[in-house]
Amino acid sequence: MQCKKEENAANCSCTFPDCPRKGMCCECVAHHKRKNEIPACLFPIEAEAETMNDRSFENFVKAKEDHKKQMAELGN
């Protein structure tokens, strides 16, 4: 199986600049797992930029809850 780095990078929602792992999802997941973090693509897309410096599990749960509340307020 060939790596789809360019295709993955084109669809990557991460806004962290100049990351050497962008598009290499296996390395991205391993990197954040080592740090007890969650990769950017699993955060709600609306919160991605503001969570750039905090990929912790705790912030992930908070971002998901905030997103759920915002969607409920919008009637979605």
Ligand code: SF4
């Ligand atoms: S989530 Fe982390 S490892 Fe993945 S592309 Fe963004 S900064 Fe790089």
